[in-house]
Amino acid sequence: MSEVKLAVLGGSGAGKSALAVRFLTRRFIGEYASNAECIYTKHICLDGRQIHLEIYDPCSQQGKLSLTDELHWADGFIIVYDISDRASFAFAKALLYRIQESHIGACKKMVESTVFLVGNKQDLCHMREVGWDEGQKLAMDYKCQFGELSAAEHYQEVVAMFTKVLRSIISNLKAKEKRRPSGSKSMAKLINNVFGKRRKSV
Numbered sequence: 001m002s003e004v005k006l007a008v009l010g011g012s013g014a015g016k017s018a019l020a021v022r023f024l025t026r027r028f029i030g031e032y033a034s035n036a037e038c039i040y041t042k043h044i045c046l047d048g049r050q051i052h053l054e055i056y057d058p059c060s061q062q063g064k065l066s067l068t069d070e071l072h073w074a075d076g077f078i079i080v081y082d083i084s085d086r087a088s089f090a091f092a093k094a095l096l097y098r099i100q101e102s103h104i105g106a107c108k109k110m111v112e113s114t115v116f117l118v119g120n121k122q123d124l125c126h127m128r129e130v131g132w133d134e135g136q137k138l139a140m141d142y143k144c145q146f147g148e149l150s151a152a153e154h155y156q157e158v159v160a161m162f163t164k165v166l167r168s169i170i171s172n173l174k175a176k177e178k179r180r181p182s183g184s185k186s187m188a189k190l191i192n193n194v195f196g197k198r199r200k201s202v
């Protein structure tokens with residue numbers, strides 16, 4: 001069983017809770033408690049692999065950029081903005097900057113965490129303040145994945161986005177496991193070095 005921790009971050013009202021709840025329950029309720037932060041947990045099966053998923057949905061993200069706890073906790077991030085709210089886009093940009101900065105500060109061996117930038121509320125495109133190309137460019141600048149969708153109207157797209165993020169996190173975790181040789185493997189390497197033996201393939 002793999003454990004995956006995913007943080008959904010973004011400005012207040014961007015639709016973080018709506019996206020998480022939609023993915024976990026298939027439902028769009030319309031109003032979500034905004035005064036409580038939660039960690040939802042769910043067992044899912046992805047590509048034949050059992051996953052214990054934890055999704056962190058903070059209460060109010062506005063103004064909070066320190067992210068120290070989240071950066072330590074999460075294996076991946078979904079950064080949400082509302083396409084009809086430019087301020088939420090600016091906040092998403094600040095969050096991406098903060099995540100990137102923390103990776104630069106970390107040791108080189110650290111695998112970069114998966115980040116997906118999502119422009120939510122695509123159903124409100126008549127009130128659009130942020131262009132699709134602006135979202136795409138921001139994602140390219142920060143080397144993250146990007147998509148626009150509507151938590152209210154696009155259940156399949158919401159599932160597809162979470163699935164992409166989870167696949168990417170799992171392949172990062174696998175890469176991390178590979179880089180950390182197990183005790184017996186490092187011992188075998190040491191013995192080979194000392195006795196100069198080479199393994200032959202037969």
Ligand SMILES: Nc1nc2c(ncn2[C@@H]2O[C@H](COP(=O)(O)OP(=O)(O)O)[C@@H](O)[C@H]2O)c(=O)[nH]1
Pocket residue numbers: 010011012013014015016017018019029030031032034059120121122123124149150151152153
């Ligand atoms: N029209 C529309 N409204 C949405 C969508 N997603 C969320 N909302 C609404 O936006 C408001 C804020 O959503 P919420 O999930 O509480 O935002 P959060 O503060 O980021 O967790 C709520 O009234 C939701 O019903 C969407 O895709 N389309």
Ligand SMILES: [Mg+2]
Pocket residue numbers: 016017018032033034057058059
């Ligand atoms: Mg919320």
